[in-house]
Amino acid sequence: MPTAIVTGATGITGRAVVDHLLKAPEWTKVTTMSRSQQPTPNPKLKHATIDLQSSAHTMTEDLKDVDADYVFFCAYLARDDESEAAKVNGAMLQNFIEALHHTGTIKHLKRLILVNGLKQYGVHLGRAKQPMHETDTWLEGDPWPPNFYYTQQHILADAAKKDDNKWSWVVTYPQDVIGVAKANFMNLATAxxxxxxxxxxxxxxxxxxxxxxxxYLGFNNWTSANLHAEFCLWAALEPKAGNQGFNVVNGDTESWQNLWPQLAARYGAKIPPNMFPGGDDESYKDYEAAHTELPTPMPLTEYAEKIGLKDEFEGKHSVIHQQIDTTKWAKRPEVVKKWEEIRDKAGLDQQTWEKATWGFLTFLLGRKFSCVVSMSKARSLGWTGYKDTWTAFDETFAELEKEGILPKVSQLKD
Ligand SMILES: NC(=O)c1ccc[n+]([C@@H]2O[C@H](COP(=O)([O-])OP(=O)(O)OC[C@H]3O[C@@H](n4cnc5c(N)ncnc54)[C@H](OP(=O)(O)O)[C@@H]3O)[C@@H](O)[C@H]2O)c1
Incomplete structure (x- = not known):
């Protein structure tokens, strides 16, 4: 019967992995780790308050009574500077693996599942080749900035090799995650x-x-945190999945032109008859817009010559445009007043507003390029998971309401 350690257990991906492990009868023991919040108590679960930024030596002490044969590494610390993000997130993984050696847990380890994402393809830097495949070129060296996913994947593959591949690893690449967490770094559904x-x-x-x-008119994939968790459990136990990375998205390709009217209907809001009165580079009515040209070349330039589009993309940069800058929108007096009214009526936490990830929302909705990935690799190994994206949003909003993070629709009326 498999047992598990989940780091980052209170984050958007980790929390769903814990829920699925607790529900799956074959998983008998789950040890969760994080620094601040704790998961809901459960007879199968033991929580350890551990700072993964501490040294391997300190962690060895913290982990001395912990044993498991699978690790789900969902911990993540955001840093604005990419070199710093690589240093911090690389060190957390490296020191954790070293501590598992000191405690002897590594001897029983069967597989470590590491959660990464679509930064694998440089979608944070601009337009990438579409659809993205796991075999696509890694963006390493000049002109590309450091990427903490590459740092972590090198650490992981090297560590397994050093242990004569007695344990294996899987890396997941989810797209923008739809899930539940409190005060985390990237939370699309809450914002x-x-x-x-x-x-x-x-x-x-x-x-x-x-x-x-x-x-709005383009195409994207999204990743339900619950579906991603199902994938992690499948990949942990699927013999053919070892020592490789996998895209993990819902399985449908969606578009805001389809999702946005459903969002409006759910909240009883009106769709403006002319959604983009200023075209694609202006502001909406008297709101402030945000327009950013991304500093690095487009990841697509790695493929531009190969696909016969050299002059079209070389030297060009992608743009993020929000016709309403939501960071500024959230500070408008009428918006703040309405939030405070609803917060008090629904008994919500002010932290929800203060920690809302408007910058992340700006990026995801403002991209002037699509983000579509292929799920063929996992499917060819037998993965059949699927989630309708609107249903994932709708269910997640309901869960966020139940958790007291979002107001209920009935609480929005005067
Ligand atoms: N969120 C998204 O939409 C998204 C999309 C694609 C890919 N990803 C990727 O998914 C991976 C996991 O991110 P996430 O979004 O699930 O993160 P998250 O929601 O921000 O959660 C981070 C988790 O890590 C824990 N943690 C942070 N620093 C720690 C430390 N020093 N020691 C111990 N625990 C620590 C946090 O708990 P404490 O703070 O309490 O310690 C929390 O449980 C990342 O690689 C991220 O880039 C995320």
Whole structure:
């Protein structure tokens, strides 16, 4: 019967992995780790308060009574500087693996599952080749900035090799995750739910799409945190999945032109008849826009010559455009007043507003390029998981309401 350690157990990906391990009868013991919050108590679960930024020596002490044959490494620390992100997140993984050697747990380890994401393909740097495949070129060396996913994957593969591959690893690449967490670094559903609920409660009840027209009409994938958790459990036990990375998305390709009206309907908001009155590079009515040209070349330039589009993309940079800068929107007096009214009526935590990841929302809705990945690799090994993206959003909003993170739709009326 397999047993597990989950690091980052209270984050958006880790929390779902813990829930699925607890529900799956074959997993008999789950040790969760994080620094601040704790998962809900459960007879199968033991929580350890551990700082993965501490030395391997300190962690050895913390981990001395912990044993497991699978590790789900979902811990993550955001840093604005990419070199710092690589240093910090690389060290957390490296020191943790070293501590497992000191405690002897490594002798029983069968597989370590590491959660990464689509930064694997440089989607944070601009337009990548579409759809993205696991075999795509890694963006390493000049002109590409450090990437903590590559740092972690090198650490992981080297560590397994050093142990004569007695244990194996799997890396997952989820797209923008739809899930539940409190005060984490990247939370699309919470920021979107706050934007939609406050917009619906304002006097005109309008729900303008804050991002770019290109994105509204473009195509993307998303990843349900629950589906991703199912994937992690499958990949842990699937013999053929070892020592490789996998894209993990819902299995449908969706578009905001389809999702946004459903979001408006859920919150009882109105779709403006002319969603983009200024076109694709202006602001919406009197709102402040945000327009950023990304500093690095587009990842697609790695493929530009091969696909016969050399001059079209070389030297070009991708753009993020929000016709409503949600960071500034969240500070507008009428918006803050409405949030405070709803917060008090629904008994919500002020932290939800203060920690809402508006910058992340800006990036995801403002991208002027699509983000579509291939799921063929996992499917060829037998993975059949699927989740309808709107259903994932709808269920997640409901869960965030149950957790007291988002207001209920009934609480938005005066
Ligand atoms: N969120 C998304 O939409 C998204 C999309 C694609 C890929 N990803 C990737 O998924 C991976 C996991 O990120 P996530 O979004 O699930 O993270 P998250 O929601 O921000 O959660 C991070 C987790 O790590 C724990 N943690 C942070 N620093 C720690 C430390 N020093 N010691 C121990 N625990 C620590 C946090 O708990 P404490 O703070 O309490 O310690 C928390 O449980 C990352 O590689 C991320 O880039 C995320």
């Amino acid at each position: 979107l739910g706050l934007y939609a609920s406050i917009s619906a409660a304002l006097p005109d009840h309008e729900l303008p799409f804050p991002g770019s027209k290109t994105n």
